[in-house]
Amino acid sequence: SFTVFTTIFNRELLRQPPAHVEVQTLPLAGYESELGRAARARQIDVLFCGHPFERDLGFPLEKQIILITDLQHEAFPEFFPAEIRHARQRAFASALTHAGAVGTISEHARESLRRHPDCRCQDIFLMPPALVPAEDASQLTETERALIPAGDFFLYPANLWPHKNHERTLAAFARFLARSGRACELVLTGHPAGWPELQQRWPRLPVRHLGHVRPVLLQSLLRQARALLFFSLFEGFGMPLLEAFAAGTPVLCSNTTSLPEVAGDAALTADPLDPAAMAGLMERIVHDPGLARTLAERGRQRLARYSWEQSARELHDAFCRVAGRPLSHQPATPQELPSLPFEHAPVTSRQSLLRRLARRIPGARWLAGRWRGKPASAVCGYQPDNWLLAECVFRVPPSVGRTLYLEGMPALSGELLIESGSVQQRHELTEGEKVRLELEAAAGQELRLRFSRHLPGPVPRAFLLEATNLFSEADLAPASAQR
Incomplete structure (x- = not known):
């Protein structure tokens, strides 16, 4: 049997759980304390956590499976405020030292975890993400349909975080326009924080930022885009690549971190620090329809490598392994902290x-x-x-x-x-x-x-x-x- 602990924001994901699954909603205030208390009260054998906690839950780490998707704070510490970086370092080091097992989402991420100086965990397994069924495009509203450009466009769906490399992506797009002479737009989606400042630096580029969009609109944008651009500096996986593969859209992405692993031979890759090389890929894809069709077909074939069923089996096997190992020592009785309003x-x-x-x-x-x-x-x-x-x-x-x-x-x-x-x-x-x-x-x-x-x-x-x-x-x- 399974117990799933949720907040009010993700409770709906398990609206009708199977008979062997119970769901309990926990408050945001004092979440860690409430989670540990609930796990002990229900005599949970193994606790899966979707992210390392900085605070001790009062539940043995040897009986926890912790998901760590990447170590971006180690690769690009300058992208994180000091307080957040130090908190991540403490939480991740504790998990890699004491957790019963660690799940991650790509071979690149697994190797980086194994190389971490604090890693003592001998059970690091893969549980990569996969796609959910596509929504019906007929569900688009008229307002959403009007947001899709009528002409050619590239699509880059990503928040404006430093590692997403928007500045160089815009520089590459500007080079592409100047060299190709083609009429083409760049469509951005994601959180718009930082867009007005970035737009001021590129006022003449035909770029539109749509902000957050519904999945059905994102899928429609992907299907009609000339290519997905994903020249990120760092990725633990790269879900937009799978979404583009499913849409039959060519992928142009970085040749770093996990992206070559996920893309395989179904994408064109370039150094994300080289706008000229990135622009060259844009020219190739618009001038060679045969190449675009080949990449789209390879992408559809590559999707078969990723399924939720396989990742669920990997996680289930990890539950069994961790449950079967004895504790190295009897944990101390945790101090109960009051959950104040x-x-x-x-x-x-x-x-x-x-x-x-x-x-x-x-x-x-x-x-x-x-x-x-x-x-x-x-x-x-x-x-x-x-x-x-x-x-x-x-x-x-x-x-x-x-x-x-x-x-x-x-x-x-x-x-x-x-x-x-x-x-x-x-x-x-x-x-x-x-x-x-x-x-x-x-x-x-x-x-x-x-x-x-x-x-x-x-x-x-x-x-x-x-x-x-x-x-x-x-x-x-x-x-x-x-x-």
Whole structure:
């Protein structure tokens, strides 16, 4: 049997788990403490963690399998603020020294982990990612269809992080335009933080940044692009390559880190530090339709190397290996730390929580729980212990494309009033009774929730969230967050 510990943001991924899988939602506040406590209470044999934790969970590391996707902070320490770099170094060193097993996603990543000076782990296995089924292009909205260029274009889907190498990619694109004389655009997607500054340095280039887009739009862009550009300086894997292979789109990428391993003979590669070489690949792909067709066919064949079934088998086998090994020593009884409500925690604890959120989500914003007037951010009235306050305001994303919902339990019986523009919805809630509410709201509008009753105390807690897609973790991190 399996227990999956989630937050409110990924709970929906296991909406209907199999009978042998139980799901428990944990709060963001004190997540590590709650995770360790829950694992001990359920007498978990082996705990899989999707990232090394800096803090001791109070659960034996010898009985943990930890996923480490890359060691980018070692290869490019200058790309990380000192605090984040040092935190990663401590957490990764501890995992590589004491973990029962370490999973990773490419042979390049596995070899770099084995070469790490703190590595004592003898069980480092591969569990690479794979694709999920493509969405139906008919689900595109008219607004989304209008974003797809009518003429030729290259596509680069990546946040504007330093290792994604956008500056040199734009320099290469400028060289390509000058040398080829062709009319062509470059389309960027991902978080737009940093784009205005980058655009100012290349004001005449035909480049458009679409920001975050839905998977169905990204798939449509890939299918119509002349090629995927992916001249990154560092990758633990490179999922856009698989997405391009599935779309039948040629790939032009870097010849470094994991990308040659994933691409094989299905891509053209170049030194990501050499804009002239990168521009040369762009010229080759637009001038040689036969080469484009050959790469597309090789890409489709290469997809067979990656499947979730195979990675699941590798992880299952690792669970069995770690479960079968005896502990080298009996762990000490962990000290139970109280999980204080966020606003009652010491200031240092609150700052620590915000820093942890900032590490995980780049370029996003934080707004404290109580609502006073018009919100300055996308979320107002949510507490990191998963409570909604008596009055909340959420800004609906500009492109919704999905049903919005809240799932959880009210603290007390009463009425919930939901307002969006001129539309009002009323729901009667029963104390302790789980409910799933589907919300009506237009893209870009504010959605206001008013609970008629809440728990007594200085913080008016009204509804304990278990799952939602109304906002994301990106809406909770400080504006100054950097990767």
